[in-house]
Amino acid sequence: MEPLSNKRKLIEVKPLNFWERAYLPAIGQGLSITMKHFFKKDVTIRYPEQKREFSENFRGLHSLKRDEDGRERCTACGLCALSCPAEAITMTAAERQKGEENLYREEKYAAVYEINMLRCIFCGLCEEACPKEAIYLDGDIVPTDFTRKDFIYGKDKLVEPPLNQ
């Protein structure tokens, strides 16, 4: 058959010679390789004490952002929930009352905002869909828990702490 490229390599199957059949030189070589590793530095990161640096574009826990005046950016438009392929986001919108201008940026805000961390696949589409730059996946990994209901994160866990704190 005509070769598709000139990268083809002819492999010759030679019968093993005596030393190869005796295995011992190969075993000795293998032992020397493992012995070299015995003296190498270990590559372990001792997890709870040490943590590996996340990469720049690591997508971790979600956080709902505030603007420069400390007001919540989210306007409960629902685009994040719409874009979410795992349907992990639910929210209830509410109207801003008089006197709450320092809490919410626009007239509409999310009274309830919940992300089910068991469903979330950390794809980052909510982040991309958000027109208000209100949600970012810039947190840590999701901590463990014992019950399913504890994985539904409400605003108490998602919203950034206020600026003046």
Next chain:
Amino acid sequence: MELSDLIIKLVLVLVIFAISLVVAMYSTYAERKVAAFLQDRVGPNRAGPFGILQPLADGAKMFMKEEIIPTRASGFLFVVGPSLAIMTACIGSAVIPWGPQMQIGSRVIDLQVTDINVGILYIFGVVSLGVYGIMIGGWASNNKYSLMGAIRAASQSISYEISMGLSIIALLMLTGTLSLKEIAEQQHGWHWNVIYQPLGFLIFMVCAFAETNRSPFDLPECETELVGGYHTEYSSMKLGFYLFAEYINMFVSSAVMATLYWGGYNYPGMDWVAAHAGPTIAPIVGVIVLFAKIFAFIFFFMWVRWTIPRFRYDQLMHLGWKKLIPLAIANIVLTGVIATLIKHFA
């Protein structure tokens, strides 16, 4: 035998028993540490400094775990299996000379439980009994995988015992005795048998790997093919006993290899030490030397385990029957010819 002699022997038995248990216990720790170091990892390091207390934690865990005896299993044999395995592993150490004669006050003590004149045969007998533990365990589990593992263990043990015996014969032709004590004495200083019997030692070592079911010959517990092998159905300390027996076996076979081929408690310059340190301290140095050799062998066992992949079963049988046995016989002939020539011309 006087009462005092009896007490000394009893103490010696207890000490050796305790030492082999402790060595086996810490072999499990060492195994994990060695594996970790060979793979650029850390290994157990949580329990105590450097994870020193890990074997205790493991032991506690083993005892705490639920004990399961399968309904269809033969209850009595199911319990007998692991006990037999660990018992046969322990009694092998009785004939190993741990050191030269030690003098305390006016009393001369043999650092050996018993010096029987068929020491090697005794070891072989005990080692071949060890397979009953595995066989009974595998059979009593009433599980096909366990049975397969047990059958493998049995056929492997029998196959390798032949070449092991044959490799010993060449050694016996040189030493002229079956007593381990005398064999050890003959290797005074640096006249170690491995110098005269390198091929025999190699065969013996390969067979020792197979007899102790250590990798690359650990086919009885080959988890990819047999789930867990002969101990699939075992849980808690009964499983622990099987694993423990393997480590004790490793310790005893290391001791046997060190005694038969690597000079036992002998080391270069031992006469000088004996003259300067006196008859009480010098034997202790000998014991330390022997243990250093044993630990080196145990390390080698582990080193090999984490280097060489497991054999396929037909390869194992091929190596045992078609390679090692002819090689061992050739070694006997070679030893005979050379020994005769040396006797004739020298």
